[in-house]
Amino acid sequence: MTDIYNFDVVVAGSGGTGLSAAHTAAQNGLKVLVIEKLNQIGGNTRISSGFFAIDTIEQRKQGIQLSYDEAVKQLMEYSHYLNNGSLVKQVVKNAKPTLEEIKKMGMKIKLNPVTETTQFAHRNNLYAGGSYHMYEDKPESYKNIQDYMEKEGVEFWFDTSFEKLLHDENGTIIGAQVTNNIGEIIKIKAKATIIATGGFGGNKDKVAQVMKTTNLRTLGVPNMGEGLDAMEEAGAVDIDGTALIHAAQLAKSAVSKESNKQHLAGFSNSPITRLLLTPLLWVNDFGTRFTNEDVVYDTVKWANAGWSVGGKYFLIVDSSTLKDYDIKPQLEVSKAGPGASTDKGDFIKLADLAVEQKTAFKGNSIEELAEKTGMKKSTLCKTVENYNKIIEQNEDTEFSKSKDSLVYDIKNGPFYAFIAQVAYLGTIGGVRTDSHMRVLDKNLNIIRGLYTGGANAGGYYEGHSYPAYEGLASGFAWTSGRLAGLAAVKDIQNKE
Numbered sequence: 001m002t003d004i005y006n007f008d009v010v011v012a013g014s015g016g017t018g019l020s021a022a023h024t025a026a027q028n029g030l031k032v033l034v035i036e037k038l039n040q041i042g043g044n045t046r047i048s049s050g051f052f053a054i055d056t057i058e059q060r061k062q063g064i065q066l067s068y069d070e071a072v073k074q075l076m077e078y079s080h081y082l083n084n085g086s087l088v089k090q091v092v093k094n095a096k097p098t099l100e101e102i103k104k105m106g107m108k109i110k111l112n113p114v115t116e117t118t119q120f121a122h123r124n125n126l127y128a129g130g131s132y133h134m135y136e137d138k139p140e141s142y143k144n145i146q147d148y149m150e151k152e153g154v155e156f157w158f159d160t161s162f163e164k165l166l167h168d169e170n171g172t173i174i175g176a177q178v179t180n181n182i183g184e185i186i187k188i189k190a191k192a193t194i195i196a197t198g199g200f201g202g203n204k205d206k207v208a209q210v211m212k213t214t215n216l217r218t219l220g221v222p223n224m225g226e227g228l229d230a231m232e233e234a235g236a237v238d239i240d241g242t243a244l245i246h247a248a249q250l251a252k253s254a255v256s257k258e259s260n261k262q263h264l265a266g267f268s269n270s271p272i273t274r275l276l277l278t279p280l281l282w283v284n285d286f287g288t289r290f291t292n293e294d295v296v297y298d299t300v301k302w303a304n305a306g307w308s309v310g311g312k313y314f315l316i317v318d319s320s321t322l323k324d325y326d327i328k329p330q331l332e333v334s335k336a337g338p339g340a341s342t343d344k345g346d347f348i349k350l351a352d353l354a355v356e357q358k359t360a361f362k363g364n365s366i367e368e369l370a371e372k373t374g375m376k377k378s379t380l381c382k383t384v385e386n387y388n389k390i391i392e393q394n395e396d397t398e399f400s401k402s403k404d405s406l407v408y409d410i411k412n413g414p415f416y417a418f419i420a421q422v423a424y425l426g427t428i429g430g431v432r433t434d435s436h437m438r439v440l441d442k443n444l445n446i447i448r449g450l451y452t453g454g455a456n457a458g459g460y461y462e463g464h465s466y467p468a469y470e471g472l473a474s475g476f477a478w479t480s481g482r483l484a485g486l487a488a489v490k491d492i493q494n495k496e
């Protein structure tokens, strides 16, 4: 027999979106149930570091004055006006009150000084770097939030998965079917159903299909996309679901489990990560240079450049460069993405280890290196010859890399090529909504009873590129969740 429970609001997923939506509904006197697949709240939001918000108390305290209009303009321009302006405006304006709500529930927040951003490209950029409100003491902060919400009456069911939406004969959504950890199927009847299951980053096949490559590396909780699928089945339209590509990592060793650790950038103690995080010569699969490598100072531009050549590229160095890295690289080591290890290391030894582990190639000549990597010899030789000229002239006539980054030529063998792969932090984008997070069908009609937000909602970014404003996705999750909660409250009250 299937049990049936009745709530005013059922929320699937307890990341920033779900928590914020559930809190908002409960705060307004509604009976709320949160379904969470894992055994704790937070999802990817819990792993994320901070929240993009404009004109906050924290910014004012530091004498930083930011304008909503300017933020909206910048976000629209970044996305070439492909994003939904009314949604962007709504979210930017509501970020500050949402931040206040989550602080009230016990989230500790500290504004990251704009001079200390890990993305050096955003230093002193008040909008891209100065709006990053960092989550502090995360375990305690999330515990505070759960305690607060339970006190206001929110019920949490953990280890319980959302499976499908329930609807009546008119297509109005009337709740959700879920399965608990012992396989029992339960139907939840609700006046509002908020799908906050955080995209489909755990579904590697779908990510490969959307991103047109299998080369990407992933981080994050394994959200499989059941929420998005169910909304599409109910008539919603996924307009822009895509991987949130972010920085790159050195390739993972194919050789053994133990050696994997040594080449998982950001999660390894290997100093070799410093090669990844400095603007050396990068080439694509054909041996051609493809970008201004200074993008390494901005996680999004870096990932975008890597994705543009199929999600994988090579960094080329010679032995003199490696020896220099033993002491201290003359290039500023980026802290973007996972950040680099600062441990000392013998770089020639480490490079040889990488070759053994099949995450790098070695050649006594550039021709031999080309042969090992499968590149055309003449192409790689030409690329290296041109790059050496650029270093000698101290002027990048190909991609305008800064003079500070024109340090290392490639002349003294043996030569090495390290494999780097673009990483992604779950997915972003999703179904089309109105600016209050009510889900729309293909004719732009509201699907009654259905709301979404965060990594399930489309229109905030639109397209493959995530705007490089720190904390944008995490802030969007909390803020859009609150908007979804407010819309549900309003719609329920209007009906009564």
Ligand SMILES: Cc1cc2nc3c(=O)[nH]c(=O)nc-3n(C[C@H](O)[C@H](O)[C@H](O)COP(=O)(O)OP(=O)(O)OC[C@H]3O[C@@H](n4cnc5c(N)ncnc54)[C@H](O)[C@@H]3O)c2cc1C
Residues within 6 Å of the ligand: 012, 013, 014, 015, 016, 017, 018, 035, 036, 037, 038, 041, 042, 043, 044, 045, 046, 047, 048, 049, 050, 051, 160, 161, 162, 163, 196, 197, 198, 199, 219, 220, 221, 222, 223, 224, 225, 226, 227, 244, 425, 426, 427, 428, 453, 454, 455, 456, 470, 471, 472, 473, 474, 475, 477
């Ligand atoms: C490692 C990492 C670092 C990041 N850092 C940043 C950052 O610093 N700044 C930033 O802006 N963004 C960052 N992001 C992205 C950002 O965290 C996400 O875009 C955002 O948090 C998504 O929020 P959400 O509520 O939509 O999803 P989530 O926070 O992922 O929440 C979804 C929840 O739904 C649950 N769930 C999934 N499927 C089901 C189901 N079928 N039934 C029930 N529950 C289900 C999940 O377990 C999860 O708890 C980062 C992401 C990762 C992975």
